[in-house]
Amino acid sequence: MKEALKSCDILITNATYLDEDLCVCQAPGIAIKDGVITEIGACEGVQAGERMDGEGLLWMPGLVDGHTHTSQQLLRGRLLDEKPVIWKRINVPFEAELTEETSELSAGVAALEMIRSGTTGFLDAGGKYVPAFAKVYAQSGLRGRLSYMTNDNPGMPAALRVEGEGALARQIELHQMLGGGLLRATFSVTALTAASEGLIRSMFSYAKE
Numbered sequence: 001m002k003e004a005l006k007s008c009d010i011l012i013t014n015a016t017y018l019d020e021d022l023c024v025c026q027a028p029g030i031a032i033k034d035g036v037i038t039e040i041g042a043c044e045g046v047q048a049g050e051r052m053d054g055e056g057l058l059w060m061p062g063l064v065d066g067h068t069h070t071s072q073q074l075l076r077g078r079l080l081d082e083k084p085v086i087w088k089r090i091n092v093p094f095e096a097e098l099t100e101e102t103s104e105l106s107a108g109v110a111a112l113e114m115i116r117s118g119t120t121g122f123l124d125a126g127g128k129y130v131p132a133f134a135k136v137y138a139q140s141g142l143r144g145r146l147s148y149m150t151n152d153n154p155g156m157p158a159a160l161r162v163e164g165e166g167a168l169a170r171q172i173e174l175h176q177m178l179g180g181g182l183l184r185a186t187f188s189v190t191a192l193t194a195a196s197e198g199l200i201r202s203m204f205s206y207a208k209e
Contacts, residue, residue: 008033011048015040018060030059062120071095071127071149073109074102095128095149096157103129107136114142126150126190128160130174134183147186148174150203151194160190167199168206 008031015027017040029043039046075094079086098106114122120142126149127133137144149160150167162170175185187207189195195203 005031005039005043005046007047007049008038008043009049010052011043011046011050012052012054012059013043015054015059016057018058024058030054060118063118064121064123065114065119066123067125068110068114068122069125069127070107070110070133071098071103073106073113076109092157092160096159098128100129100132103127103132104136107133111136111140111142115140123186126188131177134174134178137183141182143182145184145186146174146178147171147188149190150188150199151190152196152199153194156194164199168202171203171206 010032012030015030017025017027019025027040030037031039031043031046072091122144124146126147128149130146130148133146148170152161152163171187178185187203189200189203
């Protein structure tokens with residue numbers, strides 16, 4: 001028999017929530033303890049550290065952005081009327097000019113937009129100053145995966161191109177720096193068409209390890 005809930009950190013009353021089948025449901029209470037939902041339903045007599053009236057709101061799991069470009073946030077509104085191919089003409093030259101300071105600003109815009117929209121997790125496509133991204137995201141409380149923009153294509157700007165072992169070394173350093181918390185590192189290449197076979201194979205090897 002399930003043990004009755006006695007206490008929680010947060011109790012949301014009069015809650016309307018989205019369940020795992022994407023159905024909108026009603027619940028007299030949602031109890032949260034140690035950052036985990038422990039009860040959805042009747043919560044009479046439960047001692048709560050904080051009580052919140054959930055009426056008029058829809059409570060739902062955090063969304064996950066599976067493909068975000070932190071480096072391109074300051075371009076918003078610039079690309080809507082442009083014709084292809086914007087990647088070579090606009091995106092890449094723009095990202096090549098980013099500094100650590102503007103990278104932090106870009107991450108701040110991205111974090112605020114995700115929090116505002118109910119997004120709590122993300123997978124970044126890769127950037128130039130990733131530690132600057134990590135600094136901002138660590139303060140935001142978001143869960144995410146970060147990676148460097150990794151390619152050795154001679155056609156890419158020098159500021160975004162990295163050769164041989166240097167590409168692997170900085171990915172390993174990022175992995176060690178971030179550890180295993182809310183932010184983690186991924187081993188990746190920018191695109192298969194922007195990386196040599198040797199770089200692709202070595203990156204996949206390290207990712208597997």
